[in-house]
Each structure stands twice: as structure tokens, then as C-alpha cells.
Amino acid sequence: MSGVRLLVGTRKGGFVLTSDEARRNWQVQGPFFAGWEVYHMAASPAAPERIWASQSNGWFGQVVQRSDDAGRTWAAVGNDFHYADGGPADHLFYDGTPRPFEFTRVWHIEPSPSDPDVVWAGAQDAALFRSGDGGMTWSEVAGLRAHPSAAGWQPGAGGLCLHTVLLSPLEPERLVVAISAAGVFRSDDSGGTWKAANRGLSSGGVLADPDAEVGHCVHHLAAHPSRPETIYMQKHWDVMRSDDGGWNWHEVSGDLPSDFGFCIGVHAHEPETVYVVPIKSDSEHYPPDGRLAVYRSRSGGGEWEPLTRGLPQEHCYVDVLRDAMAVDTLDECGVYFGTTGGQVYVSADGGDNWACAARDLPAVLSVEAQVLA
Template sequence: MSAPHPVLLIATRKGAWLLHGDTERQHWRLDGPHFLGHIINHLVLDPRDGRTLLAAASTGHLGPTLFRSTDLGANWQEVAQPPAFAPAADGSGRSVKHTFWLEPGPADEPGVWYAGTSPQGLFRSADGGDTWAPFSCLNDDAQYREWMGSEQDGTPDGPKLHSIQIDPRDPAHLYIAMSGGGVHESTDGGRSFAPLIDGLDVVEGFPRDQPTFHDPHCVRLCPSRPDRLYQQNHCGIYRLDRPATTWQRIGDSLPEAVGDIGFPLVVHPRDADTLWVFPMDGTAVWPRTSPDGRPAAYRSRDGGNRWQRLDHGLPTEQAWWTVKRQAMCADLEAPLGLYLGTTSGEVWGSADEGDSWTCLARHLPEIYAVTIGYPRD
């Protein structure tokens, strides 16, 4: 059997593209656009079958919906029932503005997917993403609704539920994050959730014990050590080793001129001590640009105690783009490959764990998400 060819799945503000690589990750071919002009928030290939591809779309005439392909984008069909909140008895209630996060279920639950939306909602599909239903108590629970805050909370494209993480040892053990609303854990398959916010900072002047004021940007569970979580937060980078419940800030060791504010975070699939982040300028008015116009990833090999700047091959000046929370990912190779999409429409790749970077694609629309998949025939 030949080695699988990786494909980068690129979701943008104006459509989706697929970037096909060879087995050596040296040559890449761009396929697209798909859904030209539509906002695509997430594009994910099911790792369990290597065939089912889901796209979270916001279209001018259909509104928020999902599309599904089983032939790597050659043909697409709108799903029969996209995520939607249950209507209130009096006819009021919330409406899904867009689906933001798509998460395949565990290996022993083929066909199961989870989705997080804006405003904050959690949904589940049991038929490969074709029909969706509200999942868990938190969508309509009065306490959680209060913690979710207003739909005009200041998040540029609306508040959202994201970072759905499933313990590979126990499909009933879930983590989710809400921006805003904090990080939450379920150990009973979503029947209940509990906040997991101890040790996290909030914006000065707000109470730390209220989930409403917590803004996690990205939470990742370590595949090789599922009791370890990392978090890129609005207020720093953190690590949590269960069964502890208090997060430890690990971003303080980044250079002061760079800081530890950003959106994406990637964990090595085989080494829980290795992770990458991509800081942005978080000073003053939060310009959401690379610090000093000099973009760089940072890698830690010791769980966040020390960091190494990784910018070889990246622009050295006047490059003001940055990377959104879903727009950085890793492959499964050795050495591991890293990939990121920028707010200026470039895709960069590294085949040596970030030591050097090459531009793989240019001139795309603003990139919202980059994921990797390994298609099967």
C-alpha cells in the first residue's frame, strides 16, 4: 500500500481550497475554489474513514449551513438538517449565526460528529454530519446562558463555542471552551458540565471567579497524554495536568517584547511536552498583528518552561499578518510538519517541526482555518 498523501483543508472568508501534498511534503497542488464567495469557518476530513468531508459555511442566500462531500470535494451536498437551536415555547429564542467548530467523534463511534456554534451552542450528529440536534444541557441552561453573556460581547465575529476535545480513553469525557464563558468539562457524556477556570487570568477589573469574563482562545488535549491540557487564552498561555483543577501560566517565559497573547496552539501528537504557539501583538488596542511586523512561531520542548523562536524563512520585517485560532495544525509524520494560514491569505509549511518555513500558497482570501487530512480511496 502506498503512503497516504496529505491534504491541507483551507477555510477562508471567501471560499475553501484544498492543498494536496506528495508523500515527501515537497510539492503541493492547489484545488479550488469551492464555495467561492461564501464564508467557510471550518473544513474537516473525517480521520476515521478518510472520505467524509464537512464544511461549515455561511452563505448569502442560505444563511448558516453545512455541506458534505464523500469524494474529496468533487461533489457537495447541503446537509439535511444543520445545527439549529430548539425554538422557545413563546416563539423566541436564539438563532445560529454560523457553525464555527467541527469535531469528529471517537474512533469507536463512527458517524458521530460534534459542532460548536456562534452564539455558543453544542450540537451532535450520529449520521456522518447529515442531521444535527442540540446536545447537552448547556445550550438552554439558565446558568450557562448567563455565563455566555450578550451576543454583542465584543468578540469581532460574535461569541462562540469551540475547542471541543474528547478524551480518547472515554467518549463520555468532554471539554469545551466558550468565548466568552470559560472552559468546561463533562464526565457524563454531556449530561452536565462544570467550569474549569481556576488559575486563569481575566481582563483587569473583572472577577476571576465568574466564567462570563473568561475568554479561552484555543484549548488542546494532548493525544499522547490525555490528562494534560494546554490553553491559549485572551490572558496568556496555560497548562493543566489532571487531576489538578488549577491552570498554570506557562507563557510568562516568552520574551516580554513578544508576550504570550495569541490564538492558535498546536500540540505534538506523540510528545506531550512539545507544543507550538503563534503570538500576536496584544498591547494597547489589540491590533491583532504580528509583534513589530515580524511573525514567528514559538516552540517549547519542556511543557512551556522554555520557548524557542522559529522564524527561519518567514518575513523579517513589515509583515503584519497573524494567525487565527483554527489556522495552525500539524501532520503525523516524523519529523512532524507544521502548517499555518495567515490573515493575508498565505499558507506556510514546515517539514522540520518549525525550524524552517516555506510559503506553499499565496493570494488567497483571509484564512480562517487550516486542518490536515489523509484521504483514502
Template sequence: MAGAEPGVVWAGTEPGAVFRSRDGGETWDLERALWEHPHRAQWSEGFGGQAFHTVLPHPTDPGSAVVALSTGGVYRTTDDGASWEPRNSGIRAEFLPEGEQYPEFGQCVHKVARHPSRPERLFAQNHGGVYRSDDEGGSWTSIAEGLPADFGFPVVVHPHEPDTVHVFPLGGAGGRYPPDGRARVWRSRDAGESWDELGEGLPDGFFVGVLRDAMCSDDHAETGLYLGARNGTVWASADAGRTWRLVVADLPDVVCVRAAAY
């Protein structure tokens, strides 16, 4: 993930660590303050392992970045990586015992997205829960009402509209099947206050296994949206998700397919 400065590139890894390059990827440095964070010993693993899958450099402030991992939560630095603070207030960890479900850290975040023109706004898809923050993770509000399920992996903002966000709800055994067996993308145009079901052309009875970065927007097309699935298929929509068509089939079975056009 590129940062606000030319030549600065960030990378998250498994096991949970974040690296940064200041020379376009020629050399890399471990974000040591995060690696040595006192919370790290208590970070757990999701079913997919422990990994920093989300790295969001601030689009205008080179000293600021937001990262997220499964299982550990959302963290932010504002001092160029010298320190990192948890940013999880209001995010429920449903897998913890009753009375302990709103910890300072330890949430199983599946993905966080932000819009470059409104960097203080974040959207998060969790292992149980869809959230919005309007203060860069200082507090979170549930926006799952109206969705058929609050479990999922990708969350995608529109490249030009900061109030437009897409999710792909999953349920069933291990959270791998769409509710009712209907593969559908859900879109909100009012920052999660309401949702519309989209997906004409996506199959019913579809084993999806959509993970993390498997849905993304095309920054160069106002209405381009792509969806990759673990069964080796890639689907594309040219009308903001209303209708879909199969564009790639029979790729080798992989953990995740990310499709994008540049």
C-alpha cells in the first residue's frame, strides 16, 4: 500500500507485523513499535491465521496510518510509527464471554476501508459486525441494520463517493455461504444508514468463500466493481453492482482472488 510520500510503501504480513519501505520497495524496515507493542502477546489467530490484512496510510499526512489484524483489532499511529494506539471503541467481539465483548483490543477485524477525500471516515467489516467511524477509529457505530448477515470479509468504498460503501454478507457453515444461498452485494449510498441489495447475474447456490480483498472498485471507472471468489471465478459489474457477468472462470483454487483493472 502506497503512502502519502513518493516511494513509501507499506506491507502487512502473517504472522502479525507491518513493514515499511521508503525507497519504493528496495529495502524494508519492521514497524518495531507495533511489533513490540504490549498487546502483541495477547493477539490471537482467526481461522485464517494471524495477519495484518489492512494497512491504510493517511492520504495527506505521511506520519499517520491505520492498520488492522485478525485477531487483534484496529491500531493507529500519528507519530510516524513511534507509537500505536488501539482504536476499537464500540466494536463488539461476539466470540468473547458476555460482559467482555467490548474490549480495548482483541476484535477479529476482517477488513477496513477509507475514502481518500474523507480520510477520517472508516468502514469496517468484522467477524460479526459492520461499522462506521467518523473520527478515524476513535469510536465506531454499527451499520449492520438492514443487512441479511453481519458476517463477511470485504468492504469497499466507492472511488469517488465517500458515502457509498459495498459489503458481501456471508453466513452458513464457517461463514462461507451467502444467506439463503443467494450471492448478493449490498450497497449503501448514505454511509450505512440504509442498504440496497444488488447482484443480478450472480448465481444462486454459489459457494463463494470471498475473502478480505476479493471485492474491489476500479479507480478509473465510475461504476466499475469486481468480485473474486475462492472457487476460481471473477465477476465484474459495469453499473455499480446492479448487474454482474462472469469474466474469469476455472482459476486454480486459491485463498483469494483480487481483480482490478488499471
């Protein structure tokens, strides 16, 4: 009988939630790395017992750990994230002054879909790292910061972070990353060279040139593995869609009550079914009217329906952060998200009905779902 394992990163440690395929009863293990901020935990599709965790705190910095036994034991991998020589020394700080690129933390870990020893790490300050030896050594993918715009990248409110890495099994040399608040960049030669992929994004009121090549506050990207050309984006404002792998974007916010938000997800079996959690505004990070709702579009955006059954519909003032939504690949697609209030919500029926799998965790930073054989 199969089951599901959720990897939940929080402000004060990592948690592992497990259930059988009914996804009704959840066992909670943790906290792992108690007291550390766990920005992300991710499992290798090629070796499901191998799990990565990115932990950091203000005292002791950033550590990536790896478990090869599904989280029972952990060990620090090599943690020398050294920026490559030759890249720009500085980016722009909030006030427009130059600020040196400095490694702070790993926001996102993206294991290779085929090789358990290959893993990518998205870092703050914006850089992409790759390990080909199970994390023992890391090399910056220097071509990204060689992009001529890099010296002009400015941080979003959370820092100058590379938070999204899209890999495609169908296009193994393609990499798509997103940086807040620089935008989307795409490589078609395994990271050797990169182009900005932000045409069609519009950031009026934020950028002097609302259609600038870079400078857009992209919050998250999602794509279905079978459709690498179709990418969905939750931008600071606007839900966007590209049908050419990121080169051109158009808005699909449609009838959402707010097109501000952080997370976005795609149904495991329906590439045109998309999920977002609208947040009221950039200054009020909670659901409109204090009612928590996932919005689902079955048409690839544009038309959205609220999914509220089982979610709090009054006095709810949590946020759902960019990496805190996931789907599973069971026949009836499971959808999951975690909140800054410490709840992990589960739908075992594609979003129609929701239940709380854990209620009082620390603020949730990330959720990943694994289907267990």
C-alpha cells in the first residue's frame, strides 16, 4: 500500500508528516534541527530515501544536511558555497547603492529527477549552485551571474534570493530559475549561458520602466513535468502564464479576488489545473476578508473557483509562502499547503475538501510531498 510523506520546513525546525494513501490520518515527526529555520526540505525522485534539508539561523549560519534513510539520521554535507571568481562583485541594495554579493542561505533545493547525486541549490544573495557528488562539493553556476543585468539586481523584501529552480525531464539541458526581485532567467545549455525571460511581465508603480528586462518581483513558478513550455507564475501582483518556456508571459489573474500571493501549484495529472492562494495585498499578508481559500483554475488560469470546504472562513490572518504548496502524484491528486500560523492543510481530492494535518507547528516555510511505494 502506498502512502505520502510531507517534508515541512518551518521557522523552528523541520517536520515529516506521513500518511497512507487515504491521507486522512497523519503522523507528525519532528522537529528535526530544532531551533533552526528550515527554508526547504526536498527528496530525491531518483532515490526517495535521500532527503535534503536547508537550515539556517542568525547565530550559526547556513547548513545543508542530507539523510539517506528517509530522515532517521542526518549529516551535514559539504557546505562551502563559494561564489565563483569573475562574477560581478556587487548588486544593488534597497537604497540603490552597491552591495557585495554575499552568501547567506539556501532558499531552495532541487534534486535531479534522475541522478541522486546531482542537486541544485538556489541561494541568497542570488546565485545557483550545483553539486554532482551528493552535496560534498558545490560549484556556482557562474553563467547566471554573468548575465549583464546582475550588477543591477535588487532584493525583494525577503532578500535577493534565488527561490525557484525548474528542471524538466523532457528538456534536460533547460534550467529556469526565478530571483526576487530580478525575475526569471532561462538556460538551454545546462547553465552555461542565460537569458532573461520576463517579456510580458509588467511592474507598473514599482519600476521606472514597467516592462523592464529585469527587476520584476517573481514570487514563484510552477510547471507540469509533461509540459515544460507552459509555466505558471505568481508574481508580486499578477498571476501569469507562459506557453513558450518563459520567453513571453501573459496575465491569467482573471476573476481572482486578489492577484497578490506567493505560492502556485499545478495538478499532477491535469496540466491546465492550477492552484493559488490569494493574499490581500503586499502590505496585508493574509487572505481577503480573513477567509482562507485556495483558488483553482481548470482552464490554465483566467477563470478561478474558490475552494473553501474545510478551511477557516473567519478570523484567519495567516500567509502561505512561496514554497509552501505541493501536490502528490497519487491517482486522486493530493494538494497540500502550510501557513505562517503553523497549519498544514491537506486535500486528498484535488482541492475540493480540506483537512488540517498539523495545526500548531512553527510558521511553515515550505512543503514538499512524496508518494511512497
